Amino acid sequence: MTAPAPPTPDRRIVVVTAGLSKPSSTRMLADRLASATADALAAQGDQASVNVIELRDHAHAVVDATLTGFPSGALADALAAVATADALIAVTPLFTTTYSGLFKSFIDIIDPDALRGTPVLLGATGGTARHSLAVEYSMRPLFTYLRADVVTTSVFAATDDWSDGGVLAGADAVNPLPARIDRAARDLADRVQSRPARADSAAARDNEGVGGDTSTRSITPRPGETTDFSATPSFADLIAQTGVTA
Amino acid sequence: MQFGIFSVSDVTTDPTTGHTPDDTERVKVMLTIAQHADQAGLDVFATGEHHNPPFVASSPTTMLGYLAGVTNNIILSTATTLITTNDPVRIAEEYAMLQVIADGRMDLMLGRGNTGPVYPWFGQDIRTGVPLAIENYALLRRLWTEDVVDWQGRFRTPLQGFTATPRPLDGVPPFVWHGSIRTPEIAEQAAHYGDGFLHNNLFWPMEHTAKMVHYYRQRFEHYGHGRADQAIVGLGGQVFVRPNSQDAVREFRPYFDVAPVYGYGPSLEDFSAQTPLTVGSPQQVIDRYGTFVDKVGYYQRQMFLIDHAGLPLKTVLEQIDILAADIIPELRRIVEAKRPAADIPLNPPTHAERVAADKAAGQHHQAHVGAVGDPYTGHRVEDHPSLAYRSQHDEQAQ
Numbered sequence: 001m002t003a004p005a006p007p008t009p010d011r012r013i014v015v016v017t018a019g020l021s022k023p024s025s026t027r028m029l030a031d032r033l034a035s036a037t038a039d040a041l042a043a044q045g046d047q048a049s050v051n052v053i054e055l056r057d058h059a060h061a062v063v064d065a066t067l068t069g070f071p072s073g074a075l076a077d078a079l080a081a082v083a084t085a086d087a088l089i090a091v092t093p094l095f096t097t098t099y100s101g102l103f104k105s106f107i108d109i110i111d112p113d114a115l116r117g118t119p120v121l122l123g124a125t126g127g128t129a130r131h132s133l134a135v136e137y138s139m140r141p142l143f144t145y146l147r148a149d150v151v152t153t154s155v156f157a158a159t160d161d162w163s164d165g166g167v168l169a170g171a172d173a174v175n176p177l178p179a180r181i182d183r184a185a186r187d188l189a190d191r192v193q194s195r196p197a198r199a200d201s202a203a204a205r206d207n208e209g210v211g212g213d214t215s216t217r218s219i220t221p222r223p224g225e226t227t228d229f230s231a232t233p234s235f236a237d238l239i240a241q242t243g244v245t246a
Numbered sequence: 247m248q249f250g251i252f253s254v255s256d257v258t259t260d261p262t263t264g265h266t267p268d269d270t271e272r273v274k275v276m277l278t279i280a281q282h283a284d285q286a287g288l289d290v291f292a293t294g295e296h297h298n299p300p301f302v303a304s305s306p307t308t309m310l311g312y313l314a315g316v317t318n319n320i321i322l323s324t325a326t327t328l329i330t331t332n333d334p335v336r337i338a339e340e341y342a343m344l345q346v347i348a349d350g351r352m353d354l355m356l357g358r359g360n361t362g363p364v365y366p367w368f369g370q371d372i373r374t375g376v377p378l379a380i381e382n383y384a385l386l387r388r389l390w391t392e393d394v395v396d397w398q399g400r401f402r403t404p405l406q407g408f409t410a411t412p413r414p415l416d417g418v419p420p421f422v423w424h425g426s427i428r429t430p431e432i433a434e435q436a437a438h439y440g441d442g443f444l445h446n447n448l449f450w451p452m453e454h455t456a457k458m459v460h461y462y463r464q465r466f467e468h469y470g471h472g473r474a475d476q477a478i479v480g481l482g483g484q485v486f487v488r489p490n491s492q493d494a495v496r497e498f499r500p501y502f503d504v505a506p507v508y509g510y511g512p513s514l515e516d517f518s519a520q521t522p523l524t525v526g527s528p529q530q531v532i533d534r535y536g537t538f539v540d541k542v543g544y545y546q547r548q549m550f551l552i553d554h555a556g557l558p559l560k561t562v563l564e565q566i567d568i569l570a571a572d573i574i575p576e577l578r579r580i581v582e583a584k585r586p587a588a589d590i591p592l593n594p595p596t597h598a599e600r601v602a603a604d605k606a607a608g609q610h611h612q613a614h615v616g617a618v619g620d621p622y623t624g625h626r627v628e629d630h631p632s633l634a635y636r637s638q639h640d641e642q643a644q
Binding site: 063064067068069070072229232233234235238239241242243244245 | 376400431438450451507508516517
């Protein structure tokens with residue numbers, strides 16, 4: 001009897017985490033969301049790989065890219081991974097009522113079309129639960145603007161949520177963090193499974209919606225850009241956008 | 247291959263001395279640089295066009311017209327002429343005038359311009375930049391190739407019976423390049439017309455440049471202008487050179503670190519690794535720039551940015567001398583030896599070559615209109631359907 005072949009990952013989960021300390025509670029939350037999502041996918045027969053992008057590792061490159069207009073090296077790879085993900089888990093600490101500056105700077109260099117239709121799960125960390133709605137009023141509009149498919153459940157973890165079973169006074173004993181993580185992960189897994197695997201579908205997505213209004217084109221090359229610009233409109237298409245009659 | 251220099255015309259404080267040129271000084275410095283480049287034997291001088299400080303080069307044809315009179319051999323060009331915010335009628339007139347004054351020793355590169363506020367100052371919108379470039383150039387070509395133009399478009403007031411003067415030299419318009427960094431639509435436009443395509447890869451990795459050039463070449467062939475490897479390609483570049491590599495780095499770093507655009511960003515070393523910027527000895531420049539033909543195919547024009555970031559005039563003139571004496575002859579020998587076939591153009595077409603090509607193709611454009619027409623408009627009534635109609639109508643009425 002031969003051993004079964006190891007399952008090949010057929011869903012790619014990409015995790016973007018903007019925690020600044022090491023270790024960070026933001027990374028902890030990101031890891032738990034990722035493993036819970038992988039588990040939820042596995043329970044329904046889908047194998048998933050997890051690619052964690054620690055923005056701290058790219059901090060200088062992110063600033064350089066905003067100044068020079070192009071991403072370099074590992075940052076370019078990270079942007080390509082985000083653009084080709086089957087699911088994105090985005091987790092940031094909340095600073096001064098909103099996502100961190102590093103998190104936003106990274107989002108700013110993502111191509112505006114890169115996340116279109118991508119299932120996204122939002123997570124955030126903060127000192128107290130009084131900040132929890134920042135996920136809804138700051139993070140969610142950001143991804144809605146990018147036309148991502150943001151799952152309705154998001155997860156906010158306050159410091160007290162990391163206590164064991166709600167021993168600390170502030171922890172939520174009725175709906176503890178692990179239960180909230182599982183619920184969000186199941187939502188994300190359901191959303192992922194309602195779509196075909198992306199495989200290497202970046203090229204396919206690049207065929208949508210290029211041309212016309214270029215005002216929202218980002219300062220970076222399109223992640224996963226195909227080498228032949230096959231989505232570029234022909235000259236006949238270009239002249240049709242003008243007032244020139246043939 | 248042609249080798250030249252292009253200037254963005256920035257007024258920038260020299261960080262090592264604190265000296266800031268005023269606009270007059272900066273303009274005059276550009277004139278000196280261009281004349282020095284001509285005397286040193288460089289092939290091309292190109293000026294940018296900008297309509298916002300800290301840039302002074304707002305009026306390329308005024309500058310190039312003067313230079314046409316005080317230089318002998320250097321080709322005068324632009325980097326870029328704004329095809330979006332300029333009236334194409336004025337481009338047709340101004341550059342035909344320059345072409346006549348310069349005896350054809352000029353060409354021009356069209357670009358859209360990436361400074362948002364400039365567009366509304368000229369009544370336009372950056373979000374329509376691509377259609378503007380497409381439409382305006384379609385009109386510009388007609389103004390140069392057709393003596394009498396009726397026109398209606400989306401962006402400009404209509405024209406009825408308009409003739410742009412002077413007519414192009416020998417009836418052949420200037421050679422046109424299209425410059426774009428990340429918009430393949432412009433490569434498509436250049437390919438459609440069989441014009442040149444210049445990728446100004448100052449701030450971009452060579453892989454990206456190679457993709458854009460490859461796309462242009464494919465489309466050039468698609469539109470029947472020749473094989474992909476025969477398309478006319480130019481690249482941007484940036485160097486700072488001293489005989490000793492360490493001296494070059496030491497001298498250039500204070501300028502790099504605070505330069506407009508990339509200052510306060512990546513280190514000189516990182517930026518040099520990621521872009522064509524080469525700071526070092528002449529041999530380092532030769533070694534690096536000698537490999538670009540391997541990545542984009544044989545190309546016809548290499549431009550260098552050497553005049554920016556507050557570098558003093560004396561230093562810029564020294565850079566021209568080093569380029570002319572210690573880099574270009576050897577670099578040209580290396581890259582031209584890599585030209586894969588003799589029917590790939592060695593250089594961009596000259597005016598004389600374009601005139602000969604037009605004649606060979608049986609095309610002939612009048613260099614002057616009006617000899618047999620209305621002395622005020624140059625028209626003959628029968629050239630012009632609407633006037634002919636009116637004339638007929640008048641006759642019937644009589």
